Amino acid sequence: MITRSVKGSLVLATGLVLAALTLAYASGQGWIDTDMDKRLVQALIGAILVLFGNAMGKRAPDEAARPEPHPGMSAARRFFGLALVVGGLVHALSWLFAPLSMANWLSMGAVVLAMLAGLARVAMTLRKPAD
Amino acid sequence: MNDVFKALADPTRRQVLQALKAGPQSAGQLAAAFPVSKPTMSAHFAVLRQAGLVTAEKDGKSVIYHLNVSVLEEALLGFAGVFGLGDGVSPPQEEEK
Numbered sequence: 492m493i494t495r496s497v498k499g500s501l502v503l504a505t506g507l508v509l510a511a512l513t514l515a516y517a518s519g520q521g522w523i524d525t526d527m528d529k530r531l532v533q534a535l536i537g538a539i540l541v542l543f544g545n546a547m548g549k550r551a552p553d554e555a556a557r558p559e560p561h562p563g564m565s566a567a568r569r570f571f572g573l574a575l576v577v578g579g580l581v582h583a584l585s586w587l588f589a590p591l592s593m594a595n596w597l598s599m600g601a602v603v604l605a606m607l608a609g610l611a612r613v614a615m616t617l618r619k620p621a622d
Numbered sequence: 623m624n625d626v627f628k629a630l631a632d633p634t635r636r637q638v639l640q641a642l643k644a645g646p647q648s649a650g651q652l653a654a655a656f657p658v659s660k661p662t663m664s665a666h667f668a669v670l671r672q673a674g675l676v677t678a679e680k681d682g683k684s685v686i687y688h689l690n691v692s693v694l695e696e697a698l699l700g701f702a703g704v705f706g707l708g709d710g711v712s713p714p715q716e717e718e719k
Binding site for chain 2: 549565572
């Protein structure tokens with residue numbers, strides 16, 4: 492899975508930088524609206540967050556061989572992944588469709604809320620004694 | 623992805639995945655919860671393992687199954703259940719023949 496390896500992550504990061512440079516060039520040439528390059532790059536960041544969140548619930552084959560630190564950790568990881576997917580979608584959609592003055596707050600709020608919800612679920616799981 | 627759709631197309635396999643949402647279970651515990659023979663259940667586990675939806679861990683003589691799904695796969699599992707995907711299909715033993 493592309494988001495579960497260093498190589499995959501580097502490919503994604505390179506793609507993001509290239510997309511940002513292309514959009515900045517297109518904006519400089521007047522091919523796209525000046526705000527649009529910022530919106531599209533932020534939407535791409537949201538999409539990458541969705542990709543990482545999606546992969547979070549799944550353990551890579553080498554990780555799967557190791558036992559879970561807690562029986563409930565798998566469910567907590569899936570919840571964290573879902574929260575990140577929702578946060579990433581809100582991030583992308585708010586940058587695409589919300590007014591620019593609101594987009595920053597909306598997107599950051601959604602991502603911070605997703606992180607807090609995920610971390611709270613992991614903390615609650617670890618506090619519960621294993622059966 | 624084809625393996626995932628194949629795995630989710632069977633209601634018994636979907637029920638196994640739903641059961642594993644509560645936490646890891648041994649093959650024996652899972653097999654006891656379904657009115658199918660052990661070889662059939664074993665074939666279901668093999669399909670799930672091949673699709674990467676579960677991971678198996680040896681614990682002495684028993685095999686413990688863990689749910690191993692992405693957010694998208696979990697959503698697909700939910701959709702397949704709601705729409706009753708493949709509710710009339712034959713068990714995997716018969717499919718192999």
